[in-house]
Amino acid sequence: MAAAALNPHDRVLEIGPGTGILTRQLLPLAQAVVAVEIDRDLCKSLAQKIGETENFLLLQGDFLSLDLMTLLEPFPAFQAPNKVVANIPYNITGPILEKLLGTIAQPAAHPFEHIVLLVQKEVAERLHAKPGSRNYGALSVRVQYLATCEFICDVPAKAFQPPPKVDSAVIRLCPHVPDPIAQDPHHLQTLVKMGFASKRKMLRNNLKAVVEPTRLTQLLEQLNINPQVRAEDLSVTQWVALSDQLKTIA
Secondary structure, X not given: OHHHOOOOOOEEEEEOOOOOHHHHHHOOOOOEEEEEEOOHHHHHHHHHHHOOOOOEEEEEOOOOOOOHHHHXXXXXXXXXXXXXXXXXXXXXXXXXXXXXXXOOOOEOOOOOOEEEEEEEHHHHHHHHXXXXXXXXXXXXXXXXXXXXXXXXXXXXXXXXXOOOOOOEEEEEEEEOOOOOOOOOHHHHHHHHHHHOOOOOOXXXXXXXXXXXXXXXXXXXXXXXXXXXOEHHHOOHHHHHHHHHHHHHHO
């Protein structure tokens, strides 16, 4: 909870409140809590448990398909949540992250201040991974282009009843304006996808469809990057620089 740094002026979005264990902890700390739950039975149970709490709004539906801004228009006190705190369904972590952050090509128009999530530990390690590590991949680049990722703590499976088959971790994402900003974000997004298509291959082999290997070797040398580099060795800044260079010669 401390990772969210909540204050009495915050409006919090919770995705998948379930039985309301986290919700009840959020309510005394925030100005407003908007919870989105897809399960109708859980919604009924949660409404009965929490009741007519002044700073609580429960929405039933699929978060991935909801137009939250439009749904909140009739509820001024709950509009424009500025923070997210949630224990999200692990099987849709990627789509949820994309809805919260946007994409390289189209970042979220109204970014949150903080996004604090309980996720599968393996995913947390990928989000937080540094270039050159085994966990660093396309997801790492996409998210780190859009936000700073902090690994807050491990949450072992035994902390839950019944315990799941995987360990978990809490992460905090702080969206920011990309620095540097790619000249052509759509191009960068495509380049990253292609670059990580086969992690065991050198980058010049994965990008043959967009640039001849010998030319790419020259560009990498100009950027002071080893020509035998693999996708996971490039930092976000280097990915942006490479994308910009390729657009310059296109």
